[in-house]
Amino acid sequence: MAASKKHSGSNLQKLDKDHHLHPFTDHKDLHAKKSRIITHADGVYIYDADGRKILDGMSGLWCVNAGYGRDELVDAAAAQMRELPYYNNFFQCAHPPSIELAALLKEVSPPQFNRVFFAGSGSESNDTIVRLVRRYWDLLGQPERHTIISRENAYHGSTVAAASLGGMKPMHQQGGLPIPGVVHVEQPYWFGSDRTLSPDEFGLLAARSLEDKINELGVDKVAAFIAEPVQGAGGVIIPPDSYWPEVQRICDEYGILLISDEVITGFGRLGEWFGADYFGIRPDLMPFAKGVTSGYLPLGGVMISDRIADVLIDKGGEFYHGYTYSGHPAACAVAIANLKILQREHLIERIKNDIGPYLQERWLKLEEHPLVGEARMVGLMGALELVENKEPLQRFDEKQGVGTICRDFLVDNGLVMRAVGDTIVAAPPFVLSHEEADEMIEITRRCLDLTQKAING
Ligand SMILES: Cc1ncc(COP(=O)(O)O)c(C=O)c1O
CATH class of the missing domain: 3.90.1150.10 (Aspartate Aminotransferase, domain 1)
Structure with missing residues (x-):
């Protein structure tokens, strides 16, 4: 029996009020209204x-x-849980669903991506980003190159590192964020500007705030730039056409890693598999979560380009990072079934056309x-x-x-x-x-x- 069937609505509201603290909620306000x-x-x-x-x-x-x-997703989880409900991918182990999903993700991702690192959520994926880009530059003998540039009003999650990457001031005010080595530049929010420039002029200016910041910090200090292709939680901010090509030019010219946070835009929301495909950019890393399982089970991860994976593998040494639920078998089985639904029902083409x-x-x-x-x-x-x-x-x-x-x-x-x-x-x-x-x-x-x-x- 589903848990909800045991209680009436008003009883559930009372239990909720008495025992449950919710994410991103003013509880005084909630208790006045009821959930x-x-x-x-x-x-x-x-x-x-x-x-x-x-x-x-x-x-x-x-x-x-x-x-x-979607019964198909439920059945995929149930079948996997009967077969192997849990095993980890640590210490030289793996299991069929994590391997099969890794191969499937490679198939749908842009060509520079051949490998994935699994996490349990978008926030964990972005925590992974911070560890990974710093590890990359360390391995290349440039340990000073640790600063990650993000944008005002970005949302990259709620853990300490992910909220630091995010550019939401009210979040930073709670808990002494951001952590050192994360700085923020302008967002491409034309409607929020004084609108004296055309959208394309404004887009170039916003992109060049990245270049200005790189020059201010010194390129030898800058590890990466992270951005959502379209800012979601910040208010669905769609950048002017001029923005992404200019960001790509800057990242290429200065050799800094480009991270496309695909937690919302990944797996079809813009009518292409990834936001990076939609905007024609070539990221080095793509954190993802949410749509990979259509939310039926929690799963996140980072698509890792050959530029980074080759260094990690060739230089060797353990990357001291991972989560108990990195590549959870049931979540991976659901993700495989979900990606097959997207393909079979042509749901992404349907958004485009x-x-x-x-x-x-x-x-x-x-x-x-x-x-x-x-x-x-x-x-x-x-x-x-x-x-x-x-x-x-x-x-x-x-x-x-x-x-x-x-x-x-x-x-x-x-x-x-x-x-x-x-x-x-x-x-x-x-x-x-x-x-x-x-x-x-x-x-x-x-x-x-x-x-x-x-x-x-
Ligand atoms: C772009 C982006 N990155 C990361 C996250 C964090 O994901 P999660 O809530 O799964 O930790 C979100 C959540 O909305 C998001 O929109």
Whole structure:
């Protein structure tokens, strides 16, 4: 029996309040409202303990890409757990699912990647990044080359190293972050700029803040640059076209490692296997997680290019790093089954040629609403910037919490999307049908109206 069936909704809420501290939550606020208990899910819909059906416009946390209710993934986990529920990949051991998944990942990744290092989550993958790039330069006899450059408002996870790589100031303020050797440069957030430059001019300027930082630190101190192809948790910030080619030029020219954090964009969200494919860049490392298993079991990892793997292997010596659940057999079995679903059902091509363009066209039209300063979407990843006035552009006072007001209307009307300040973000499952896309747009339009009425009193 599923755990949720043993208790009524209100009893679950009480137990939750009394015994459970949640991630990224203000508990005073939560206890005033009570938690929403999600009990089951199917396709693109989740259901709460009150029996309400809600379209999941966020794929859980950007991860349930193949949709809910996939028996094939459940069966893959169960079969693997019967055969070999756990064994590790430490001390010269391996098992069939970790090996088979490694080979499959090589098949779908850009050609410079032949190897993977497994972790249990995106944060662990990015912790691995910090250890790995420093180890790489150490092995090359350049131990001074330890600084990793990241970006303001980036999100790379919540462990000490991953949160340090991230550029979220409120996170840094809790716990004395970032750790030494991590610095941040500008994000390519044109809509958030004063918009005196064209998007392409602004994109070049943002990319060149990386070059300026390399010159300021001295190239012999810089190990790597890490970035999400499209910033997700920061508000679905899609860089101007000029941005990524310029970043690639800079990384090539200065010889620093390029890390594409594919935790959200990996495995199809932009209509290509990886964000790096979409933007035509050649990263040296690609941390991933989430969509590799469609969230059915936790798994992360780092795709490691030959440039780095060859040094690690040729120079030898133990890399003192790994996790008990690096390459967990059941998680790997689910990942194999999930990647096969993506391939067999052509779900990534569908984002590129069918549901992606279909939803984008309708989503971008939301910009006609008086509350929407900018609507943007790439693949199945979109944002609506809610503003007080469009021309001249005036944003709401943060304290009004307009994004949260809108988000709450959305959920009450049967659609989960996320509020990042006054930006509403969406990332629906890849299996979204045209009718479900229409439903998303219709509810969003209605809730924009409700939000406008609410703030106008
Ligand atoms: C780009 C990116 N990197 C890393 C992470 C961290 O992943 P996890 O929550 O699995 O640790 C996230 C999570 O949202 C993410 O969006």
